[in-house]
Every structure is written in structure tokens, then in C-alpha cells.
Amino acid sequence: MPIAAAMSAHAYDINRSYDWNYAHAPVRLPDVRMPACAGDWSFCGIPVASPLGIPAGPLLNSRWILYYAALGFDVLTYKTVRSSARASYSPPNLVPVRHASIAGEGSTVVMADSVAEESWAISFGMPSKDPDVWQEDVEAARRELPEGKVLVVSVVASPQDQWTLGRIAADFARCARLARDAGAHAIEANLSCPNVATQEGNLYASPEASREIAAAVRDAAPALPIVLKVGLFNDADHAEAVVRAVTGYADAISTTNTITAVVRRPDGTAIFDGQRRGIGGRVIGARCLAELVMLRDVIDRAGSNVRLVTVGGVSSAADVRERLAMGADHVQLATAAMLNPMVGIAIRKALSRSAAEHAGHATTRS
Numbered sequence: 001m002p003i004a005a006a007m008s009a010h011a012y013d014i015n016r017s018y019d020w021n022y023a024h025a026p027v028r029l030p031d032v033r034m035p036a037c038a039g040d041w042s043f044c045g046i047p048v049a050s051p052l053g054i055p056a057g058p059l060l061n062s063r064w065i066l067y068y069a070a071l072g073f074d075v076l077t078y079k080t081v082r083s084s085a086r087a088s089y090s091p092p093n094l095v096p097v098r099h100a101s102i103a104g105e106g107s108t109v110v111m112a113d114s115v116a117e118e119s120w121a122i123s124f125g126m127p128s129k130d131p132d133v134w135q136e137d138v139e140a141a142r143r144e145l146p147e148g149k150v151l152v153v154s155v156v157a158s159p160q161d162q163w164t165l166g167r168i169a170a171d172f173a174r175c176a177r178l179a180r181d182a183g184a185h186a187i188e189a190n191l192s193c194p195n196v197a198t199q200e201g202n203l204y205a206s207p208e209a210s211r212e213i214a215a216a217v218r219d220a221a222p223a224l225p226i227v228l229k230v231g232l233f234n235d236a237d238h239a240e241a242v243v244r245a246v247t248g249y250a251d252a253i254s255t256t257n258t259i260t261a262v263v264r265r266p267d268g269t270a271i272f273d274g275q276r277r278g279i280g281g282r283v284i285g286a287r288c289l290a291e292l293v294m295l296r297d298v299i300d301r302a303g304s305n306v307r308l309v310t311v312g313g314v315s316s317a318a319d320v321r322e323r324l325a326m327g328a329d330h331v332q333l334a335t336a337a338m339l340n341p342m343v344g345i346a347i348r349k350a351l352s353r354s355a356a357e358h359a360g361h362a363t364t365r366s
């Protein structure tokens with residue numbers, strides 16, 4: 001299929017609902033020649049062909065997973081699922097925004113834009129199909145995924161007001177068992193969702209909660225790698241307490257799950273009733289890079305063997321190189337891959353070109 005057709009026919013339609021996009025996943029897989037990515041890559045110890053993956057979010061179901069697996073991504077994360085069905089927030093679910101660079105959590109106000117160029121506010125509320133539905137679909141993804149691709153299933157608990165930490169951890173574990181039984185290669189526990197007001201929103205901030213959940217998920221899926229998805233930390237000491245708490249239970253930490261901001265229209269009126277929403281895309285890139293550098297240092301100082309997955313604002317081969325150079329073990333793209341489904345191919349081309357140039361220089365020198 002020509003590249004242009006692959007791009008235009010299958011991009012997520014931000015003017016439609018989550019349910020519409022779930023039902024209208026790409027049906028035809030692009031037939032693209034895949035540039036090889038020189039180097040030895042792995043995801044939590046599983047060998048893969050590149051350092052590139054898609055985090056929880058863009059891949060609503062198995063059809064979306066197979067589509068992006070055909071577009072140069074080797075680690076595919078199934079959008080966060082729950083132990084019971086949950087509806088999506090009403091549209092808009094993705095609102096394009098304009099801003100220079102978001103420096104951190106706090107009172108940032110970003111301006112809504114009319115076209116999606118590089119960044120947007122994300123507002124789904126972590127919808128989920130019933131476990132019977134998503135388990136069958138995870139099984140289909142696993143069955144149809146080409147050899148060598150890694151299927152991660154992102155899970156979250158659905159706590160009610162009076163739930164104790166033990167009950168929350170047990171709900172995470174239940175989802176992890178269901179995902180394991182359906183064929184997940186790895187489990188990601190989402191400890192951070194900025195767009196929900198209930199307890200599951202910022203569990204990562206507590207070392208105790210992070211450890212208890214990581215231990216429960218590890219217990220539920222002892223043979224699988226466990227990834228913890230986290231938000232921004234206030235400081236390195238706080239991050240170190242969490243890293244130490246989860247070492248021995250988690251295989252990797254995935255940072256960062258968006259940065260929140262209030263979104264306003266150009267006329268000053270608030271969107272989302274003035275509540276903050278997670279922002280994804282280029283505007284959070286610099287801050288997510290700084291978080292990666294901080295966490296790399298914290299993990300090394302703590303002597304922890306936890307690996308680092310970097311996500312947030314990555315959109316080019318230069319970004320990927322930089323994240324790897326700064327200590328990431330694996331790199332994921334959400335917003336950039338939705339806005340341009342061919343970005344994985346472009347990054348692989350650039351990485352293979354620079355590897356060839358590097359080999360050329362080495363030959364000239366020797």
C-alpha cells in the first residue's frame with residue numbers, strides 16, 4: 001500500500017469518540033519495507049528489533065496493536081484496562097494545544113488550538129471494556145502479533161471511596177492475572193492517571209502504595225516483566241524512596257504519564273470545566289527528558305536494577321538518540337505516533353543511516 005494511503009486512512013480521528021475509534025481501527029495493514037535498527041535491543045530482558053514502542057493510549061484494541069506493529073514499533077502496549085467495564089469521558093477526548101514548554105505540574109495554563117500539530121490535552125478517564133471482552137481481544141492480539149513483537153497490557157484498579165490499599169492492590173493483581181491468562185508478555189501497572197480524581201490517579205507518589213501494588217502484580221504474574229507507569233516526582237529524594245520501595249518487585253519504571261495543565265480557549269473560557277488534564281506531545285518533551293536524567297541518576301545511586309522506559313514528547317530520531325544517551329533502556333511515542341503513523345519508520349531509517357555512517361567512519365579510521 002502506498003505510504004500516503006497508510007497514513008491518511010488509518011490515523012485516529014480526534015473529532016470522533018473513543019467508542020467510534022475503537023470500532024474503526026485500521027483493517028488493512030500497511031505493507032512497508034522495514035529499515036533495520038542496528039544494535040542489540042531488549043525490553044525488560046526480552047530481545048526486540050529496536051528501542052521503539054507505543055505506550056498505553058493509542059492502541060485501543062488488537063486491531064490498533066497490529067497496525068502499529070506493522071509500522072516499526074516492537075513493543076505494543078494495550079491501552080489501560082480494568083476489572084470491570086468503564087465508559088469513556090465524552091468528547092472532546094483530545095484537544096490540540098499550543099504552548100512553548102511545560103516546566104512542571106502546577107498552575108500551567110495552555111491555549112487550545114484548532115489543529116493538532118504536536119501536542120494535545122488528553123481526556124478519556126481510562127475507559128475499559130468488560131474483562132471478558134478485553135481478554136478475548138488480548139488473546140487475538142497475542143495470536144496475530146508477528147514473532148519478536150512484545151505485547152504489554154496496561155492495567156489499573158478501580159477503587160471505591162472506602163477501599164484500603166490492600167484492596168486496591170488486589171484489584172491490580174486481578175487485572176494482571178486476567179492479562180497474564182490472555183497472553184500478555186508483560187504487565188504495566190498504571191500508577192498515574194492525571195485525568196481521574198479518584199485514588200488511582202497518583203498512587204506512584206506513595207512508596208508504600210507503589211511497593212504493595214508492584215508486589216501484588218509480581219505475585220499474580222511471577223514469570224512476566226512488571227512495569228510501573230509513573231508521573232512526575234517532586235524531587236530526587238521522593239523518587240529515590242519510590243525506586244528503593246519497588247526494587248525487587250518491578251522490572252521497569254515508565255516515565256512520564258503526561259504533565260497536567262488547565263486548558264483555555266483563545267477567548268479565555270475554560271475547557272473541561274477548568275479541571276486540569278494530562279498534556280502529551282512535544283510541549284512536555286524537555287521536562288520528561290529532565291525527569292529521565294533525574295531517575296537514571298537516582299536508580300544508579302540506589303544500586304537498583306530497575307530499567308527505565310522513557311515516554312513524553314518523543315517525536316524524532318534525534319529525540320530517541322538523546323533519550324538513549326541519557327540512560328533510557330527503551331523509548332515510547334504516543335502523540336507523535338498518532339499524529340504521524342509513519343514516524344516509527346522515519347526514525348528507524350534515520351537510526352539505520354547513522355549506524356551505517358558510523359560504521360563507515362570506523363572503517364575509514366581503521
Ligand SMILES: Cc1cc2nc3c(=O)[nH]c(=O)nc-3n(C[C@H](O)[C@H](O)[C@H](O)COP(=O)(O)O)c2cc1C
Nearest residue numbers: 055056057080190257258280281312313333334335
Ligand atoms: C490518546 C491517549 C490515550 C492515553 N491513555 C493512556 C492510558 O490509558 N494509560 C496510560 O498509562 N497512559 C495513557 N496515555 C499517556 C501516554 O501513555 C503517554 O504517557 C503520554 O501521552 C506522553 O507521551 P507522548 O508525549 O508521546 O504523548 C494516553 C495518551 C494518549 C495520547
